[in-house]
Amino acid sequence: MSPMAVSDRRTHSIACIPADGIGPEVISAGVEVLKTVAAADGTFDLTFEDYDWSSETYKQTGKYIPDGGLDQLRKHDAILFGAVGAPAICQPFQQYANVRPTKILRGTQSPLRNATSGDLDWVIIRENSEGEYAGQGGRSHKGMPWEVATEVSIFTRHAVERLIRFAFEIAQSRPRKHITVVTKSNAQRNGMVMWDEVASEVAKDFSDVTVEKMLVDAMTCRMVLQPKSLDTIVATNLHADILSDLAAALAGSIGIAPTSNLDPTRKNPSMFEPIHGSAFDITGKGVANPVATFWTAAEMLKWLGEHNAAETLLECTEKVCESGLVTRDLGGTANTKEVTQAVCEQIKKAYATTAKASN
Numbered sequence: 001m002s003p004m005a006v007s008d009r010r011t012h013s014i015a016c017i018p019a020d021g022i023g024p025e026v027i028s029a030g031v032e033v034l035k036t037v038a039a040a041d042g043t044f045d046l047t048f049e050d051y052d053w054s055s056e057t058y059k060q061t062g063k064y065i066p067d068g069g070l071d072q073l074r075k076h077d078a079i080l081f082g083a084v085g086a087p088a089i090c091q092p093f094q095q096y097a098n099v100r101p102t103k104i105l106r107g108t109q110s111p112l113r114n115a116t117s118g119d120l121d122w123v124i125i126r127e128n129s130e131g132e133y134a135g136q137g138g139r140s141h142k143g144m145p146w147e148v149a150t151e152v153s154i155f156t157r158h159a160v161e162r163l164i165r166f167a168f169e170i171a172q173s174r175p176r177k178h179i180t181v182v183t184k185s186n187a188q189r190n191g192m193v194m195w196d197e198v199a200s201e202v203a204k205d206f207s208d209v210t211v212e213k214m215l216v217d218a219m220t221c222r223m224v225l226q227p228k229s230l231d232t233i234v235a236t237n238l239h240a241d242i243l244s245d246l247a248a249a250l251a252g253s254i255g256i257a258p259t260s261n262l263d264p265t266r267k268n269p270s271m272f273e274p275i276h277g278s279a280f281d282i283t284g285k286g287v288a289n290p291v292a293t294f295w296t297a298a299e300m301l302k303w304l305g306e307h308n309a310a311e312t313l314l315e316c317t318e319k320v321c322e323s324g325l326v327t328r329d330l331g332g333t334a335n336t337k338e339v340t341q342a343v344c345e346q347i348k349k350a351y352a353t354t355a356k357a358s359n
């Protein structure tokens with residue numbers, strides 16, 4: 001294969017916001033593997049720009065994102081975020097679909113007895129713009145024994161339909177073509193019933209996708225007892241928030257899994273981050289597990305259309321886990337740097353092997 005001329009190469013511009021705690025450590029590891037995969041692949045370039053927006057910035061300026069910050073982010077094709085949620089970015093950028101893939105990576109241990117790699121491979125799609133976290137409500141008679149507080153869930157047909165449609169598209173793109181629509185429509189008789197109705201309407205456009213409906217409480221049992229029976233899962237903001245934490249725990253460690261905040265219309269850059277938080281207890285020690293960020297980076301590459309590089313990156317990460325070179329949270333002794341270097345080496349090896357095979 002002859003190397004592509006520089007002008008033919010696709011370029012993706014990435015905004016990096018390492019933010020708090022272990023964020024900077026895992027994001028710099030992520031950037032290192034991304035640079036390695038782009039160089040080895042040779043068909044695309046990545047450019048990175050760092051934004052120093054963190055809780056420290058907040059303390060100094062009273063804002064997480066400076067004035068004009070969103071316009072700066074808009075110039076980029078994607079955002080790679082470190083730690084601590086960034087709702088200040090999700091809402092203005094209409095990142096209405098939160099996507100969380102979960103699987104048991106080879107070389108990692110699920111707390112589920114007998115469950116190994118291949119027994120749990122899900123994508124949870126969470127409504128990310130309204131629902132139970134819409135912020136509607138209020139408190140009257142604060143502090144009085146007769147105080148009243150309301151927390152109103154908002155479900156609009158528009159938002160529910162676009163999210164469910166997107167979830168069906170994901171289900172359709174996966175080999176099993178299977179989706180579970182999670183609600184609580186036996187008890188929440190309005191918004192959730194509308195979810196069920198919208199799901200039935202959308203399903204008509206996806207005749208090749210098998211659909212089933214589950215109540216959220218029954219779903220928790222199903223995830224633990226029959227993990228293999230699930231594939232794509234769609235649920236509301238609150239329900240999917242809870243289910244995805246359960247999913248992360250069942251997959252073995254919080255240091256593994258990614259989450260993507262997507263604007264499926266692609267009008268705004270989407271944002272990719274590991275699901276773990278700032279982990280201040282291990283910050284600065286160089287022992288943070290970078291695997292969640294590597295998987296996050298792979299999801300970002302997939303969104304940018306670099307499917308081959310995305311698959312290679314995830315496969316190489318999994319190979320390194322399988323070799324036993326893992327951080328403490330996965331029962332190993334390796335540090336962040338060692339895992340990062342091993343994944344970079346594995347990537348170079350994978351591309352060298354492919355190049356040899358095609359010569």
Ligand code: ATP
Nearest residue numbers: 084254255276277278279280281282288289290329
């Ligand atoms: P936040 O308030 O930012 O969500 P948190 O400490 O409540 O932070 P996490 O940061 O997710 O939540 O951490 C939960 C536990 O998991 C901590 O003990 C932390 O050290 C561990 N942990 C989280 N991420 C990683 C990682 N990448 N590698 C190793 N351990 C991790």
